[in-house]
Amino acid sequence: MKITDLQVIAFRVPRIPYSNGKWLDPTTVIQTLTKISTDEGAEGYYLGGAGHGDQDGLSPADRAALEGGLKWRVVGQDPFDREKFWHWMWVANVQENLLSVLDMALWDLQGRTFGVPVHKLLGGCRERVKAYGSTYPNMGTPEDYAEHAAACLAQGYKHYKIHPYYFWDPVTKQPDPGRPSHIEQDIEVCRAVRARVGERMVLSFDPWGTYRTYEEAVKVGRELERLNFYWYEHPMSEYRVAAYEKLCQELSIPILSPEIAAGSIYTRADWIRRGASDMSRIDVLRGGITGVKKMVSICEAYGVKCEIHMSGFANLQMLGATSEDVCEYYERGLLAPGVDYETPPPYLKAIGDPMDSEGYVQVPQGPGMGYQLNWDYINENKVK
Numbered sequence: 521m522k523i524t525d526l527q528v529i530a531f532r533v534p535r536i537p538y539s540n541g542k543w544l545d546p547t548t549v550i551q552t553l554t555k556i557s558t559d560e561g562a563e564g565y566y567l568g569g570a571g572h573g574d575q576d577g578l579s580p581a582d583r584a585a586l587e588g589g590l591k592w593r594v595v596g597q598d599p600f601d602r603e604k605f606w607h608w609m610w611v612a613n614v615q616e617n618l619l620s621v622l623d624m625a626l627w628d629l630q631g632r633t634f635g636v637p638v639h640k641l642l643g644g645c646r647e648r649v650k651a652y653g654s655t656y657p658n659m660g661t662p663e664d665y666a667e668h669a670a671a672c673l674a675q676g677y678k679h680y681k682i683h684p685y686y687f688w689d690p691v692t693k694q695p696d697p698g699r700p701s702h703i704e705q706d707i708e709v710c711r712a713v714r715a716r717v718g719e720r721m722v723l724s725f726d727p728w729g730t731y732r733t734y735e736e737a738v739k740v741g742r743e744l745e746r747l748n749f750y751w752y753e754h755p756m757s758e759y760r761v762a763a764y765e766k767l768c769q770e771l772s773i774p775i776l777s778p779e780i781a782a783g784s785i786y787t788r789a790d791w792i793r794r795g796a797s798d799m800s801r802i803d804v805l806r807g808g809i810t811g812v813k814k815m816v817s818i819c820e821a822y823g824v825k826c827e828i829h830m831s832g833f834a835n836l837q838m839l840g841a842t843s844e845d846v847c848e849y850y851e852r853g854l855l856a857p858g859v860d861y862e863t864p865p866p867y868l869k870a871i872g873d874p875m876d877s878e879g880y881v882q883v884p885q886g887p888g889m890g891y892q893l894n895w896d897y898i899n900e901n902k903v904k
């Protein structure tokens with residue numbers, strides 16, 4: 521079998537953006553579906569590739585890069601040679617999200633060809649995964665967070681992860697780009713949520729790298745320890761690896777990082793060796809399924825957890841091929857009061873990650889990624 525084409529199908533999707541605790545004006549965004557075709561009629565797809573999960577379409581520049589140089593590198597190649605592509609693309613310094621999108625469309629293609637979901641191709645391990653509810657940042661007052669955590673508990677979530685206040689002032693309720701973090705108010709949120717849900721929920725915390733000093737990171741970390749939080753994610757800029765080493769020695773709560781650092785498995789393996797985090801973190805846009813699969817093996821060998829970042833079909837397929845002892849949770853969200861996470865977007869007939877009343881998400885069982893695409897919608901809303 522040979523690859524004959526690589527196309528990016530771009531289409532319009534209406535969206536009402538939620539930001540800083542309120543709804544913005546309705547708008548239209550561009551979602552993308554990357555498609556690989558072969559001479560034997562087999563096809564592979566990947567949804568999105570730019571931002572969170574698989575909800576955000578590729579930019580015009582990314583689309584041009586895939587349909588330009590990258591297409592001409594892969595046309596004529598065997599679509600099952602993912603490992604060859606992976607090494608090739610890293611050495612060729614191809615942008616991480618683009619080599620990831622290519623890798624995942626090829627996994628989808630092989631799954632569709634054999635009629636099995638990707639987690640079975642990888643080696644199936646489980647059919648459902650524990651989820652945590654992951655909040656939007658800047659959701660309102662500490663009481664608003666507590667109320668939302670209680671609602672998530674009632675819905676079945678057993679684990680709730682707080683994204684606190686950043687680039688937003690919780691007192692004036694205005695954007696505050698010059699002051700990325702507000703640690704006193706962040707601590708108030710954590711206290712309010714723990715007070716509301718007690719020990720009925722596992723709690724985690726992610727200020728998304730906005731603590732500018734080591735001292736701020738330690739101060740919040742000590743409070744998280746007092747409140748029995750499970751992990752402390754990405755507190756400082758991930759360029760400061762030595763500060764992370766010191767933080768891991770100082771605190772007993774597990775530090776979960778790096779999440780957004782570039783370099784896929786190479787950066788993360790080095791963090792483990794240096795003791796810069798207690799739990800590792802990666803997602804499928806940082807090396808594709810092939811990269812995450814390698815990272816899970818590295819973590820398993822070192823006895824370090826590999827917590828998968830973000831929602832999405834491909835992350836969930838990857839989780840289906842891992843043990844809970846290595847990759848414990850699926851990140852469900854982002855969530856906020858009034859945000860409808862359960863209705864599929866118009867280009868899908870069903871969401872990929874429905875959650876049961878016990879807080880588990882089922883791994884999609886359809887072939888490949890398990891997408892149930894609404895082709896009528898996609899074809900009617902295509903853009904050039």
Ligand SMILES: [Mg+2]
Binds near residue numbers: 726728
């Ligand atoms: Mg995070």
